[in-house]
Amino acid sequence: MLMEIPKTLKIEHDELHAELVEATKAGGRTGQAANAVARVLHDHFVKEEQYALPPLGILKRLAHGTVQPDMAEVLQMTDRLEAELGTMLVEHESIVAELAKLKDAASAEGHPDVALFADKLMLHARTEEDVLYPTTILIGRYLKLMLAG
Numbered sequence: 001m002l003m004e005i006p007k008t009l010k011i012e013h014d015e016l017h018a019e020l021v022e023a024t025k026a027g028g029r030t031g032q033a034a035n036a037v038a039r040v041l042h043d044h045f046v047k048e049e050q051y052a053l054p055p056l057g058i059l060k061r062l063a064h065g066t067v068q069p070d071m072a073e074v075l076q077m078t079d080r081l082e083a084e085l086g087t088m089l090v091e092h093e094s095i096v097a098e099l100a101k102l103k104d105a106a107s108a109e110g111h112p113d114v115a116l117f118a119d120k121l122m123l124h125a126r127t128e129e130d131v132l133y134p135t136t137i138l139i140g141r142y143l144k145l146m147l148a149g
């Protein structure tokens with residue numbers, strides 16, 4: 001079965017990435033701070049798209065009551081997130097710390113759009129911590145129960 005990140009989340013990631021690239025072109029302290037965000041963000045985004053977010057692609061089917069044996073391939077992703085959750089959360093701390101500096105620089109240098117972007121990406125990280133990561137982990141635990149029975 002093909003595990004795909006829900007389109008809405010993929011669009012959001014792509015948008016955040018594009019806005020960050022724009023911010024790096026702002027010059028001054030803002031551009032430097034945006035580059036610092038990009039340095040801590042890149043590998044993190046790649047990991048999310050590899051294993052933290054694709055399991056969410058079967059959430060709707062699960063909620064409709066569909067459970068298929070080939071959904072088991074999602075377990076290697078959900079297990080990996082469960083094992084690396086602590087690291088992912090530490091990465092969020094560094095990302096948010098760099099975003100706070102970006103927001104300061106952008107506000108001081110008259111780039112309200114970049115300051116807004118910083119807020120948006122901080123909110124994105126909170127949504128992942130509060131909703132998306134836990135959901136991915138629960139998908140794994142639920143599937144293990146359902147496929148064992």
Ligand SMILES: [Fe+2]
Nearest residue numbers: 045048124128
């Ligand atoms: Fe993300």
Ligand SMILES: [Fe+2]
Nearest residue numbers: 044048125128
């Ligand atoms: Fe994240």
